[in-house]
Amino acid sequence: MKTQLKKGTLDMCVLAxxxxxxxxxxxxxxKLSQGMDISEGTIYPLxxxxxxxxxxxxxxxxxxxxxxxxxxxxTDNGRRELxxxxxxxxxxxxxxxxxxxxxxxxxxxxxxQ
Amino acid sequence: MKTQLKKGTLDMCVLAxxxxxxxxxxxxxxKLSQGMDISEGTIYPLxxxxxxxxxxxxxxxxxxxxxxxxxxxxTDNGRRELxxxxxxxxxxxxxxxxxxxxxxxxxxxxxxQ
DNA sequence: ACAAGATACCTTGTATTGCAAGGTATCTTT
DNA sequence: AAAGATACCTTGCAATACAAGGTATCTTGT
Numbered sequence: 060m061k062t063q064l065k066k067g068t069l070d071m072c073v074l075a076x077x078x079x080x081x082x083x084x085x086x087x088x089x090k091l092s093q094g095m096d097i098s099e100g101t102i103y104p105l106x107x108x109x110x111x112x113x114x115x116x117x118x119x120x121x122x123x124x125x126x127x128x129x130x131x132x133x134t135d136n137g138r139r140e141l142x143x144x145x146x147x148x149x150x151x152x153x154x155x156x157x158x159x160x161x162x163x164x165x166x167x168x169x170x171x172q
Numbered sequence: 173m174k175t176q177l178k179k180g181t182l183d184m185c186v187l188a189x190x191x192x193x194x195x196x197x198x199x200x201x202x203k204l205s206q207g208m209d210i211s212e213g214t215i216y217p218l219x220x221x222x223x224x225x226x227x228x229x230x231x232x233x234x235x236x237x238x239x240x241x242x243x244x245x246x247t248d249n250g251r252r253e254l255x256x257x258x259x260x261x262x263x264x265x266x267x268x269x270x271x272x273x274x275x276x277x278x279x280x281x282x283x284x285q
Numbered sequence: 286a287c288a289a290g291a292t293a294c295c296t297t298g299t300a301t302t303g304c305a306a307g308g309t310a311t312c313t314t315t
Numbered sequence: 316a317a318a319g320a321t322a323c324c325t326t327g328c329a330a331t332a333c334a335a336g337g338t339a340t341c342t343t344g345t
Contacts, residue, residue: 060260060264061180061260061264062180062300062301062331062332062333063179063180063301063302063331063332064179064180064181064260064261064264065264065331065332066176066177066179066180066301066302066330066331066332067174067175067176067177067179067330067331068177068268069331069332071268071272072268072271072272075271075272075274076271078274079274083293083294084293084294084295085292085293085294086293091271094267094270094271095264095267095268095271096333097332097333098332098333098334099293099294099295099333100295100296100297100332100333100334100335100336101331101332101333103294103295103296104295104296104331104332105331105332108331122292122293122340122341123341124291124292124341124342125291125292125293125339125340125341125342126292126293126294126339126340126341127293127294127340128292128293128294129293129294145272147173147174147177148177148268148272151173151174151177151178151208152265154207154208155181155184155185155208155261157207158185158188158189158204158207158208159184159185159188159258159261161188161191161192175302175303175304175329175330176302176303176330176331178302178303179301179302179303179330179331180301180302182302182303196322196323197322197323197324198321198322198323199322209304210303210304211303211304211305212304212322212323212324213303213304213305213306213307213324213325213326214302214303214304216323216324216325217302217303217324217325218302218303221302235311235312235321235322236312237312237313237320237321238310238311238312238313238320238321238322239310239311239312239321239322239323240311240322240323241321241322241323242322242323
């Protein structure tokens with residue numbers, strides 16, 4: 060999967076997953092990896108960003124199958140941001156599809172050759 | 173419009189516009205600017221890339237309203253690449269929408285708290 | 286008891302790309 | 316001659332995804 064396409068969408072995807080249930084970074088990677096590639100090197104800095112923006116809060120939970128997990132929980136702020144991101148995403152997709160359809164109002168000037 | 177979302181899509185958008193008619197960088201900016209922001213600082217390096225990949229060829233045309241224009245024309249190679257990009261784009265959008273819908277097959281493990 | 290493997294956390298450095306800011310030259314209009 | 320539009324271009328910066336590497340914990344096999 061093309062790396063560049065993901066830019067800007069992974070935040071939204073992570074927030075969307077967290078909107079369903081709290082989760083931790085390692086699990087988020089495996090969840091998202093089912094459909095799109097995402098690696099640990101991506102998720103940890105990303106989660107830090109989400110936390111800095113106050114879109115998620117964290118709590119530690121001991122696991123019976125390994126080291127403690129740092130769970131992330133969507134904040135009210137994060138929920139609002141997710142909705143905002145959704146809107147922007149839909150508008151963006153609509154515009155790209157428009158261009159792909161031959162959309163950007165072909166100027167009235169014929170091309171040579 | 174969010175900068176990051178555009179990454180990876182602008183190449184495709186430019187190729188799609190060129191699939192309709194040859195054009196030059198300055199005009200491409202004004203065409204695409206109708207729906208999505210794109211600036212000259214973006215387009216020139218981008219066109220260079222497309223040319224290096226042999227997806228477009230160029231020819232100069234004198235203008236009666238300013239300096240000569242460097243027209244870009246989609247190559248056969250570029251046309252194939254455009255189709256490939258379209259497919260990847262559609263798959264990508266489908267997967268993101270899937271995640272947004274709550275898609276990534278919720279693992280059978282309940283989150284605490 | 287020890288090694289191996291899975292789970293879970295993290296950082297560093299690199300590549301790509303979009304963009305603001307700045308620069309040059311041409312042509313038309315005033 | 317000056318101003319503005321057209322058209323080309325480069326440099327340096329910011330954001331983000333990721334490979335590669337590192338640490339620690341817990342379970343399982345031998």
